[in-house]
Amino acid sequence: MNLPALSITVPRVPVGDGFKAGVDFLKDNLAWLFDIIGTIIEVCVEFLGVTLSEPSATQLFVAASVVVAVGLWLRGHRYSATIPFAVWIAVWAAEAYGGATTAMLSQLDPVLFTWAQSLFGEEARFVYPQLLPAIPLFLALAVLSFTMTRDPRQRRLAIYVICGLAAFIALHFIVGVQLSLLVTMLFVLVAWLIAGTGLAIFSLLGFLLIISMGLFDDAMSTLALIIVATAVAVAIALPLGVLAAYNDRVSNVLKPVLDFMQTLPAFVYLLPAISFFSVGEVPGVIATVIFAMPPGVRLTELGIRQVDKELVEAGEAFGAPDSQILRNIQLPLALSTIMAGINQVIMLSLSMVVIAGMVGASGLGNQVYTGIAQAQIPIGFEGGIGVVILAIYLDRLTGAVTRFSPAAKAQRAAASR
Amino acid sequence: MPPLLVGRRVLRGRTTEEGTVPAVRADKLYKVFGKRANKAVELLGDGRHRDEIKQLDVTAAVIDVNFDVKAGEIFVVMGLSGSGKSTLIRMLNGLLEPTAGTVEIEGTQITGLPPAELRRLRSQKISMVFQHFALFPHRTVLENAAYGLEVRGVPREERLVKAKESLGLVGLDGWEDHLPTQLSGGMQQRVGLARALAADTDIILMDEAFSALDPLIRRDMQSQLLELQATLGKTIVFITHDLNEAMRLGDRICVLRDGRVAQIGTAEEILNDPANDYVAQFVEDVDRTRVLTASSVMEPPIPVIDPSHGPRAALRTMRENQTVSAFVVRRNRQLVGAVREGAIGEAVRNGVKELDGLVDGDIERVHPDTAVADLFHQAAESPYPLAVVDGDGRLVGVIPRVTLLAALAPIGSGDDTGNGAGGGEVAADGEGDSSVKGADEGGATAAASDAPAAEDTDSAAARASDGPPEADTAEEGSER
Structure with missing residues (x-):
């Protein structure tokens, strides 16, 4: 028997062209939006990279102020924590957009500053206009820490920060120790405070290795890229996760979208990202955010759904509105799961650094990519080792932060009963 | 209801x-x-x-x-x-x-x-x-x-x-x-x-x-x-x-x-x-x-004897009611104590005219809200029925031992316990009424106001008596 050949023509669906058309449409109509997003991300990454690798005295003072202010905020002194910053921002803006501080200073009697000049002597060049508002900011917060609260923890915090800042400034600006070593010491300190001795020793050795490979600046710009990408991803993932936890329909729609984001090969959306933002840090961050965000959403949703229904009901039974139930009951109890999600986001971000490096982001990824492109095994391997050290450091650190979550505390309390 | x-x-x-x-x-x-x-x-x-x-x-x-x-x-x-x-x-x-x-x-x-x-x-x-x-x-x-x-x-x-x-x-x-x-x-x-x-x-x-x-x-x-x-x-x-x-x-x-x-x-x-x-x-x-309280199982306090009466009158009251003991209660229903037939009979034979020295004041008194479970010990110790006394010392009811046992029997179980349960029911109905009245009048004279109604029934004496349980059930049984 001779069957006729049966062939059914499946019409060609223009998927790729449709995608291209969509990208073009967005590019034509929303170019301004992408410009703004791109600029913000770029500024953030660069600023953070520079701050981490070569912090200026101003940045150190501001960073120290932030630490003290967070302490004040957490202990309930919200105005004390925010007002100095508001004043500082106003002064800083006035200086940046018109040199107000410089103008004001130049009108003052120079005698007022001669003491500083004589104190610093040759190093008087470290006293510059941007620094001047930052010093009173820090001093104000330090004083407030002692006057506003009787909490000894806040005072201790302030004393530690003052000592640390003084030591840092003295070691660098007077003794002349390189910034990379001092920043490493900061990382070690953070590791010791949050995760304990083990991670402190590891981070000391790890970062020293990075310095010895001459990759410190690259590592810092990678770290900056990861921090920014993680911040963006978490900022999007948290509300989405909460929404999905509250609404089954949102959850059902989000699931395939998240799968899509995670499994679509990165290169596919790297191209449109480049066409939106051109090469550099930004498409790297965007690609990282797309790839790394899904676990953040998923674990946030899971964490909130896992909170005991009876607890939520208790909140409702006492008449608490949904927003309060979310803030006071669900989020605190979901925190350890959410932190696990953030940890995953960071880890996935790190796995994207090489791809980010390919599209022009500086840092360890770029180093690895250079190694690949030039078939130079040592260069690529050293970059890779740098990524691994960063990964282990960040993973252990975020894992340790989970210990401080309220639910984890409750569990420990139950275990010690 | x-x-x-x-x-x-x-x-x-x-x-x-x-x-x-x-x-x-x-x-x-x-x-x-x-x-x-x-x-x-x-x-x-x-x-x-x-x-x-x-x-x-x-x-x-x-x-x-x-x-x-x-x-x-x-x-x-x-x-x-x-x-x-x-x-x-x-x-x-x-x-x-x-x-x-x-x-x-x-x-x-x-x-x-x-x-x-x-x-x-x-x-x-x-x-x-x-x-x-x-x-x-x-x-x-x-x-x-x-x-x-x-x-x-x-x-x-x-x-x-x-x-x-x-x-x-x-x-x-x-x-x-x-x-x-x-x-x-x-x-x-x-x-x-x-x-x-x-x-x-x-x-x-x-x-x-x-x-x-x-x-x-x-x-x-x-x-x-x-x-x-x-x-x-x-x-x-x-x-x-x-x-x-x-x-x-x-x-x-x-x-x-x-x-x-x-x-x-x-x-x-x-x-x-x-x-x-x-x-x-x-x-x-x-x-x-x-669950059941003393007030829900107690029975009307009959007979009661006025302390001003002499032993002879007391003995007659007890004989009329076929009991071996009775509570002595003042006109305002304040409980004074209890007397036993044996002691009174002897006193009458000896020509004693006053009841005073014969009243046993040391008797078990329980509050109407006491759970039945807490009554057993007292009931076992006392030679008299338990006296249910309200907060003001007034006698509102009595609980003979047999009533206590009857209260334990579930409703509608076999014939042998049915009588006892019946007694319990009567008592409980009385308590229902007394609760209402109690709410109206301050919970004072519930049992007192019930007493005349209960007196009409022939079995009242038997139920109030402290006699052996067999006699009790026999009498009530014969009534049916």
């Missing part, structure tokens, strides 16, 4: 005024889960059983429930799992919207209230205690207890002071800074109770609040709840599947079966006058001695 039966605790002096707005009112309340709920309500309203409407693919949890909870009473909703009691309690504070019918809280209809209003009402009028405690594990005991006030927006200092007070009330002083997980189950539920008390609402819903606790701790908590209730006078709606718990706590009990109300009444009513076989079966296993 009398139209209004106030619970036994009302007799202790708390007044429940008739005509005031009920604290909680459920009016033709239905909750049906499923798409065709309204159709189901219609069918159920026509009296169909919930299994008959299975084809509608709905679950009828609560069907046509009506009740009023009076301010200051403990209203127990009792039912087995699946009887709809949890659904019912969640409709009372608006956590669940009824499919049909309405809920009123202190006269405000909460069904259909906008969410914000409903939340406000919850935070100010109704708090809740949960089966599995539902304490926030990330907050200290103190912060947990302060939660209700926090929601209401009370400043931190003030609410912590109030929370500390209510933790003191439940006996958790010194545990304020612990986390709930560090506490034992019983203590955790105390925190749950303190949280509800601190919220300072008039109404507290308790959803199987003690069911997750060990039996011993459960008893403790029940006692504590009763104590607190006596001083605070909250309105409590208590859900349980444990009949003994219901009987112990409830001023009134609502028995739910398959979503419908099987019976609403006091513990004694449900025990002695079950509305149907289901309830009867249910109460079969209950420990009656813990």
Whole structure:
């Protein structure tokens, strides 16, 4: 028997062209939006990279102020924590957009500053206009820490920060120790405070290795890229996760979208990202955010759904509105799961650094990519080792932060009963 | 059944005024889960059983429930799992919207209230205690207890002071800074109770609040709840599947079966006058001695002897009534003591004219609210029937040993115990009346006013006697 050949023509669906058309449409109509997003991300990454690798005295003072202010905020002194910053921002803006501080200073009697000049002597060049508002900011917060609260923890915090800042400034600006070593010491300190001795020793050795490979600046710009990408991803993932936890329909729609984001090969959306933002840090961050965000959403949703229904009901039974139930009951109890999600986001971000490096982001990824492109095994391997050290450091650190979550505390309390 | 039966605790002096707005009112309340709920309500309203409407693919949890909870009473909703009691309690504070019918809280209809209003009402009028405690594990005991006030927006200092007070009330002083997980189950539920008390609402819903606790701790908590209730006078709606718990706590009990109300009444009513076989079966296993009180089993004090009468008159009274002992009671019903036939007879033979030296003043007296379980020891020790004496020292009833035994027999069991149970029933009916009168007149002369009516029956003497049980049952049996 001779069957006729049966062939059914499946019409060609223009998927790729449709995608291209969509990208073009967005590019034509929303170019301004992408410009703004791109600029913000770029500024953030660069600023953070520079701050981490070569912090200026101003940045150190501001960073120290932030630490003290967070302490004040957490202990309930919200105005004390925010007002100095508001004043500082106003002064800083006035200086940046018109040199107000410089103008004001130049009108003052120079005698007022001669003491500083004589104190610093040759190093008087470290006293510059941007620094001047930052010093009173820090001093104000330090004083407030002692006057506003009787909490000894806040005072201790302030004393530690003052000592640390003084030591840092003295070691660098007077003794002349390189910034990379001092920043490493900061990382070690953070590791010791949050995760304990083990991670402190590891981070000391790890970062020293990075310095010895001459990759410190690259590592810092990678770290900056990861921090920014993680911040963006978490900022999007948290509300989405909460929404999905509250609404089954949102959850059902989000699931395939998240799968899509995670499994679509990165290169596919790297191209449109480049066409939106051109090469550099930004498409790297965007690609990282797309790839790394899904676990953040998923674990946030899971964490909130896992909170005991009876607890939520208790909140409702006492008449608490949904927003309060979310803030006071669900989020605190979901925190350890959410932190696990953030940890995953960071880890996935790190796995994207090489791809980010390919599209022009500086840092360890770029180093690895250079190694690949030039078939130079040592260069690529050293970059890779740098990524691994960063990964282990960040993973252990975020894992340790989970210990401080309220639910984890409750569990420990139950275990010690 | 009398139209209004106030619970036994009302007799202790708390007044429940008739005509005031009920604290909680459920009016033709239905909750049906499923798409065709309204159709189901219609069918159920026509009296169909919930299994008959299975084809509608709905679950009828609560069907046509009506009740009023009076301010200051403990209203127990009792039912087995699946009887709809949890659904019912969640409709009372608006956590669940009824499919049909309405809920009123202190006269405000909460069904259909906008969410914000409903939340406000919850935070100010109704708090809740949960089966599995539902304490926030990330907050200290103190912060947990302060939660209700926090929601209401009370400043931190003030609410912590109030929370500390209510933790003191439940006996958790010194545990304020612990986390709930560090506490034992019983203590955790105390925190749950303190949280509800601190919220300072008039109404507290308790959803199987003690069911997750060990039996011993459960008893403790029940006692504590009763104590607190006596001083605070909250309105409590208590859900349980444990009949003994219901009987112990409830001023009134609502028995739910398959979503419908099987019976609403006091513990004694449900025990002695079950509305149907289901309830009867249910109460079969209950420990009656813990539910029934002295006042519900006691009998009219006949005969009584006036102290001014001489021994001869006393002897005649006892012989007329065929008893071997009698209580000596003044004209205002103050109990003086008891006399025995033997001693009086001897006195009469010896020509004693005064009763004074013959009265045995050292007799066992019990309060009308004493549980029957606590009477046995005293009854065994005493040569006389137990004298039931109210707070003012007036004799309101007597409990012969045989009555005590009869009270133990379940209703409607075999012939050999049937007589005794009959006696118990008579006594319980008397108590029903006396409760009403007690509420009207201050709970003083209940038994006294009943006494003439009981005297009419021939068996009254036998029941009041302290003779051997055989004689008693024989006499009553012959009457039938």
